[in-house]
Amino acid sequence: QILVLTYPLIGNYGVPTETEFDENKLIKHFESDNKIWISGLIVGKLCDAPSHWRLKYKLAEWMQKHNVAGISGIDTRALTKQIRENGTVLGKIIQQPSGPFLGIEFKDQNERNLVAEVSTKTTKTYNAKGSPRICAVDCGLKLNQIRCFIKRGARVDVVPWDHSLNSNDFDGLFLSNGPGTCEKFLIKKIRD
Template sequence: ILVLTYPLVGNYGIPAEELDANGLSKYFESNHKIWVSGLIVGEVCETPSHWRQKQTLHEWMVQHQIPGIAGIDTRALTKKIREDGTILGKIMQVENVELIGLEFEDQNKRNLVAEVSTKKVVTYNPKGSPRICAVDCGLKLNQIRCFLDRGARVDLVPWNHKLDPKDFDGLFLSNGPGDPIICKETVENIKKVVTAKEAKPIFGICLGHQLLASAIGCKTYKMKYGNRGHNLPCLHHSTKRCFMTSQNHGFAVNVQTLDKNWEPLF
């Protein structure tokens, strides 16, 4: 369940669900699917205004059968989350009712990556170069666009796809949900690339970075709050230069578990 603390949500509306020449959604980071289970806002805008707007937020969520609730003091709710850490919740229409089959379950025990990953190999720009193997752990479409804009071929593969360094020029490990320790198959596949005689560049974002760190023997841990925002300061270790970064993750790598052959970058 996603909680937004901004006072008014949905005032730009929702654009049309259109695909570009590569079969990627033009205006969304996922091909026309809402991944959250529910949305909580303080106030929802019923009269949005934007030249690309085709639907209201309410209409879009109804179309995708995602429940939402407005009129909530989301800042008070955020304070509770800040005190208790990430917590489980339900959106209910009435109080004190037993909902059979909707009991709380620990999300960190589910293989969320398997739920959101592609089920088959998909190739974009087949005549492009270099050839990038992108492991889909919950990938955002803009990551594919960035490769395609640079002329690369992208082979999008499932989270547990067997990796052969001979099949690509570079390996990309995407972001995704959940605890990296659940993705043991992915970690084992990455290990084979890391230890291969023919070294290939590997780049991981968010969960992908945590999986890469796990493949070299690091431990990960669950953060109490997570880093979530678009203006989080991040220090580059060697130069001490500070970068403002966009982050959205609830797990991190324990740098104390790095061996002598590795060092932190940020």
């Protein structure tokens, strides 16, 4: 997915360190474990001189470190209006200044199992002595969702999206949001 941000200036705080963890061993200041899940970022204006006391990287440096393409100088509000009126479109960020754009393939992301790509591969338990016991199915789980359960005293077992569910193993079931469409598979799995 390519993310379009419409705020006029992006990156003015920069990006904090990726090596700071909280008491639950969850990475601080990020939504997921040290990974950018988008494949591209489009902004109107990128800040060249960010300033924040937690600043470790400029946004462009961090994106480059994670091999994420980006482009600035785009009228993102007009682009967002087009997307809103016409629906999502296939797109790429390329360095070729003008056409013809021969040999450039466009792949529909909905043909991939995006949930399998972002989901944890192993079961992870947080606050092991907590109660109630929550089974959180990771379809693109945000770290703050885990923190919210822990804050309320719950034990959280984060499981892969295709994990075999047994209702005897948990008191509550949480299905996270995420990319793509996995609801048909999950509904069948839950019913079984």
